[in-house]
Amino acid sequence: MGPKTQKASRWNSANIVTLSRIVVTPLYLICIFRPELWAKWTAGLLFAWGAISDYLDGYLARKYNLKTSFGALMDPLADKILILSVFVSFIQLNLVPTWMVVIIAAREFLITGLRQIAESRGVVIAASRGGKHKTISQIVAISVILAILCARATAAAYQVNWDVMINNLGLWGPWLNGFIDYGPYWLMFYATCMSVWSGVDYFVRNRNVITG
Numbered sequence: 001m002g003p004k005t006q007k008a009s010r011w012n013s014a015n016i017v018t019l020s021r022i023v024v025t026p027l028y029l030i031c032i033f034r035p036e037l038w039a040k041w042t043a044g045l046l047f048a049w050g051a052i053s054d055y056l057d058g059y060l061a062r063k064y065n066l067k068t069s070f071g072a073l074m075d076p077l078a079d080k081i082l083i084l085s086v087f088v089s090f091i092q093l094n095l096v097p098t099w100m101v102v103i104i105a106a107r108e109f110l111i112t113g114l115r116q117i118a119e120s121r122g123v124v125i126a127a128s129r130g131g132k133h134k135t136i137s138q139i140v141a142i143s144v145i146l147a148i149l150c151a152r153a154t155a156a157a158y159q160v161n162w163d164v165m166i167n168n169l170g171l172w173g174p175w176l177n178g179f180i181d182y183g184p185y186w187l188m189f190y191a192t193c194m195s196v197w198s199g200v201d202y203f204v205r206n207r208n209v210i211t212g
Contacts, residue, residue: 010070014060018071021050021078025085032089037157044146050082051139079135080108086142095145095184100192104138107199114202118209125206130198137194141187148180 024046031043057075061067084105090096111131118125155162166173166180203210 010068012060012066012068012071013064014057014066015068015071015074017053017057017060018074018078021053021082022074024050025082028082029085029089033092037153040150040153044150047082047086047142047146051143054079054135054139076112080112083135083138083142084108090142090145093149095149096188097185100188103192104195107195111199111202114206114209118206121209123206123209125202125209128198128201128205130194130201134191134194134198137187137191141184141191144187145184148184 028043028046028050031039031046034040054075057071061071084101087096087101087104091098091101115125152162154160155165166177169176
């Protein structure tokens, strides 16, 4: 016997998981700016839940037939709220360049506008492969930056000299140190390029929506 199908109401499990991404966003912002070690790790775990829930709500909606118009609206909105909030916090902490976040945010607003125009004309714009790659690249960039931030905070909390710790890794030390110094920038650069490319792809594929 297959799994029991739940009634597709607005407050079903899939939508609750989606809304949890909005709930954890202010909690993340509170924690990421606090100096305590527990706060940095909590911020990282809150984002990890946001990333996992992005997959989980879709899985629940498909498995238990919980797809609703409310969920279709809130799912991408919750993603944007969480991701853009994290990027803005990174700007405040001088972890990423402002221009990258501006481009990423502009892309999200433009695609949202395109979807609203399409909806007003009875056209549904499905998520593209480029859009999914864009989201994955952003999650990877954020996860790496948060992991480095938590690692540095842990070393500082236990009064461990970061440079000495890296040098004690032997041959891996210089490679890891180089990745820590330059990896976040290039991961963000790639995420920014994916945002631009997927945005252009959306407009090219759906240009008939704009031209009517």
